[in-house]
Ligand SMILES: Nc1ncnc2c1ncn2[C@@H]1O[C@H](COP(=O)(O)OP(=O)(O)OP(=O)(O)O)[C@@H](O)[C@H]1O
């Protein structure tokens with residue numbers, strides 16, 4: 001009996017889910033293009049490398065990782081867009097790809113980097129078309145649409161061709177489109193990318209609401225830790241296609257919040273050598289930023305040492321930002337030790353390792 005209940009509460013499973021791409025290697029220039037045609041060479045990119053997952057019905061899961069970690073590839077397999085190379089998965093008890101038609105009625109998806117709406121048509125036309133595709137009866141569709149339009153405040157944009165909408169207006173329409181057929185699980189791949197704080201807040205509120213009121217399971221990838229902190233209790237962190245960590249945000253915070261960031265401003269310029277033994281994040285002129293493990297070090301002793309360096313003008317002690325905690329964990333997945341200044345740079349580094357993939361066949 002309990003096994004049955006357990007089975008019923010599981011919304012998504014993956015077992016050793018793997019996706020390898022075959023990418024054509026092409027040297028630069030025209031001669032490289034000819035060589036690639038005459039003697040094509042390939043290399044294998046293992047984007048997802050044996051991921052095991054279980055997501056409960058009604059759960060909001062953050063699926064995180066650095067650029068190129070394999071998040072979108074995983075979502076594409078779970079939504080049936082890509083076929084796995086090996087391994088298995090179920091979503092709402094169905095197998096993506098194999099049970100694709102039935103699955104389409106049960107899932108919704110938003111890809112922040114790709115529009116699901118018809119570019120040249122007003123969003124309303126796309127909504128009606130989607131309603132027909134999902135067999136939503138006219139009156140039911142209208143009622144659902146009215147509610148979504150009101151919640152996402154998109155009434156005035158419904159009749160404008162999608163290409164003329166701002167990113168924020170379009171994304172709110174995308175979210176509405178993904179929810180029209182009352183999906184049981186919503187896949188969100190960077191739903192707030194490039195949006196201002198007001199629109200982000202609106203979209204997060206909407207996601208919270210459909211989770212609370214309709215019990216929709218949420219599978220979210222985002223580089224915005226605000227999304228993660230406000231929506232999810234659990235985070236799975238992947239890197240190089242493998243799971244690095246599967247934990248609750250509370251546990252992640254607990255294990256990392258022992259790290260404190262101390263920013264001290266002195267009245268006069270200081271000698272940074274005085275901080276030997278500290279993890280120095282920044283030290284210049286009259287200011288130093290230090291990372292201190294509050295459990296391993298007595299705060300009293302730490303502050304005594306800091307005050308011995310010079311006359312203190314101001315000091316602030318803060319917890320390590322969640323954003324840096326997550327990026328430090330990303331780094332652990334690369335086998336390197338976390339280093340805060342490096343990770344901060346890492347978070348803003350736009351280099352996309354997709355470029356390494358060459359021309360893809
Ligand atoms: N169609 C494809 N052909 C070849 N390689 C691909 C293809 N799609 C993705 N990849 C490669 O697979 C790896 C994972 O890509 P994926 O898009 O899943 O990463 P991601 O975690 O979503 O990254 P980001 O945070 O940048 O969106 C990358 O190395 C990428 O270059």
Ligand SMILES: [Mg+2]
Nearest residue numbers: 071072073189
């Ligand atoms: Mg992606």
